[in-house]
Amino acid sequence: MGQRSSKRLNGLFLLTIIIGFGCFLFSHVSMQKALKAERRGTLGMLVEQADLPEAQVMAAANQKITQQDAQKGAELEARYGLTTRTQRQQKITQRYFIWNLVIGGGGTILLSAFFIWNQSENRKQVRKIVAEMEQKQSEKATSELLLQRVRNEGNELKSSVTDIAHQLRTPVASLKMSMDIALSDKYSDQERSEFGHQAEIQIHKLNLMLDGLIKLSQLETDLIRLQPQPTSLKAVITDAVNSLIMKAIEKEIEIEVETFEDRLILIDQKWTLEAISNVLENAVKYSPAGTTIQLRISTLVTYVLLEILDQGPGIPSQEQTKIYQRFYRGANSEAVEGSGVGLYLTRSIIEGQGGAIMVKNLKPHGSNFQLTLPLA
Structure with missing residues (x-):
């Protein structure tokens, strides 16, 4: 031309x-x-x-x-x-x-x-x-970026499959052993009862892990569609605390919610409750017995800031951007059960509604997870 x-x-x-x-x-x-x-x-x-x-x-x-x-x-x-x-x-x-x-x-x-x-x-x-x-x-x-992303996702998928298989292998092996003993005539009734209880625990772990994987699959394939509606902030916080209160009591951990003025926030109540509960559950898991978890709520111009502060070991700075990846398990996670799906789901849910999530370390120890939720 x-x-x-x-x-x-x-x-x-x-x-x-x-x-x-x-x-x-x-x-x-x-x-x-x-x-x-x-x-x-x-x-x-x-x-x-x-x-x-x-x-x-x-x-x-x-x-x-x-x-x-x-x-x-x-x-x-x-x-x-x-x-x-x-x-x-x-x-x-x-x-x-x-x-x-x-x-x-x-x-x-x-x-x-x-x-x-x-x-x-x-x-x-x-x-x-x-x-x-x-x-x-x-x-x-x-094209190069997409190709690199596909390669990275392929590598992540391979690693994720390996991690899932590894995480499933332990409870499955424990469940098999517990069931073998519980059904065997070689052991006393008390021993069989104890291993039957252990089998129930392993089944519960598997259910939790599979539930997280199902939610992750639904979210990534758009089977879950967030539908934000004006919702009471106090109702969501109350439901989230109540869902974890028994686990906190078992570890003698106190959950303290500072007094705040109720506001209407524009969220999908069910999935936002899931996101907040995931952060709270991690706080309970990683906090030592006899400590306190604090919830602080601040009202900004167009957002509500929710802070969840615990007294756990904290998160190393080099891991603070990785903890939201699928199946990522940090250095402090070895002694704590989990699938590495919770925080990934939390970030996807919060950001999918126009909010944000970040974490800061507290001194001398502990973590401060900060979630922003849009006002209605």
Whole structure:
């Protein structure tokens, strides 16, 4: 497209030059004809009016003009005047001078216009080429990023499958052993009862793990659709605390909620309760017995800030951006049961409603999870 446009502009430029040259040539030929006609008319008048022999007149006209002839002519012109012929010649030359000036000026303007147009078209073509190159570079970068993301997700998937298999292997093996003992006649009734209870515990762990995986699958395949509605903040906080109060009592952990003014927040109540409960459950899991978990609520301009502070070991700074990844288990998680799905679900739910989540370490120890929820 650019080459065709450039050839078209070059053709127009050449055509303009040819037309201008033709006009100049036509003007020159016309002026020569006019001067020739004026000269012939003058010779005819000399023959007829001055009654001079034709041969003598033509011989004088063809004779080379000398300096003496020019001087004599100037004296005669000054003495008698020769204005009529001079005016005719001047009119002819002036007329064709103006014509040539118009042609030259018009041609110059036209050529300048073509030149400016050509430069403008060239700049457009350059900008277009640059834009296409930038677009190709952007598409290339995007493709490389997507390819890298696919590779990373593939690696994460392989690692996740390995982690899930590892996490399932332990409770499944424990469940198998407990069931074998509980169903065996080689052990006493009390031992069989104890291992039956252990089997129930392992089944509960598997249920929790599978429940988390099902929720994760539903969220990532858009089977779960968040439907935010105006909801009482106090009702959500109360439900979240009540869902964890028994686990906290078992570890002699106190959950303390600071007094706050109830506000309406724009959330999906069910899944926001799931998100807050996940953070609270982690606080209970990682906090030592006999400590206190605090909930603080602050009202900002368009958001509510919920802070959950515990007295656990805290989260190393290098892990604070990784804890929201699927199946990620930090260095302090080895002694605590879990699947590494809770915080990933929490971030997806909170951010899916226009909120945010972050964590800060407390001094000398502990974590402060901060969740923002939009006001209704």
